[in-house]
Amino acid sequence: MTESLKYSALLQLIDERSAAFRSAIAAAPSLDAPVPSCPEWTLFDLVQHLGTGQRWWAAIVAAGPADAPPAKDAAEAPRELEALLAWYAESTDLLLSALRKAGPERECWAWWSAGVSPANTWGVARRRVHEVLVHTYDAQLAASAVQPMPADLAIDGVAEFLDTCTSTPAAWPHEAATIHYHATEGRSWLLALDGTGAWPAPLTDDTAPASASATGTAEQLLLFVWGRLTLSDLHIEGDKQVFEHLIAWEPEE
DSSP, X not given: OOTTSOHHHHHHHHHHHHHHHHHHHHHSSOTTOBOTTSTTOBHHXXXXXXXXXHHHXXXXXXXXXXXXXXXXXXXXXXXXXXXXXXXXXXXXXXXXXXXXXXXXXXXXXXXXXXXXXXXXXXXXXXXXXXXXXXXXXHHHHHTTOOOOOOHHHHHHHHHHHIIIIIOBOSOOSSSOEEEEEEETTSOEEEEEEETTEEEEEOOOTTOOOOSEEEEEOHHHHHHHHTTSSOGGXXXXXXXXXXXXXXXXXXXXX
16 A cells, blocks of 8 residues: 555545444443553543544545644533444544545645645545554454454555654754664565654665664554554564654654
8 A cells, every 4th residue: 555545445444444443342341441552541432532533534624725723523422332333433424525525635734744644635534544443453452352454554554654643854852863664564664863853764775774673564563653562562673772762752843
């Protein structure tokens, strides 16, 4: 999966992953069950977070180009299971309807506007795919029923995270470094950290060895960059402190 992935495929993935999320919630013993990967959250909190996010991004897409996003809906989701699942399904439908109406290239506000991923509806759709993907893992973990992620989707998830959550023009406050992420499925990514910020960099045959590297399956790498796994869950080579600095870094732009 790359940026050439069709918009229609992204919308289908949002729908499919949202269905998997609802199934995980329906199979859980209780909406009060804690979510181990989201400390202090229950499954109800997780559903409300994701559903509110779907509605917020639907409003952002509908608004088009803007200097700031609209306010989030502060109303609490229903607490009864069937009503909550229906509310979440409606939240996803609102997002998909807004994305279909806008088309793939409409500009809109996005918090990653200084990063690599485009601040448009294509970028929003891709971000929401992976938001739902990871939160489905969270829900399945809470229900003790974790299912493997599609490998190609996890691969794109690593790239998407580097394009949005990691990319920043804020100066790296440590010695310049590079990080190599290698998925055992055969895909790799390089992150450059220096005075210009943090940016995905091309990997070529003559690329110098990275300061540090992490190897695991694409799913493991995705869960690692999202903070669900730790360095001990991956094979780490090189300067481990570079990873520790990156994890602790909170850049101000």
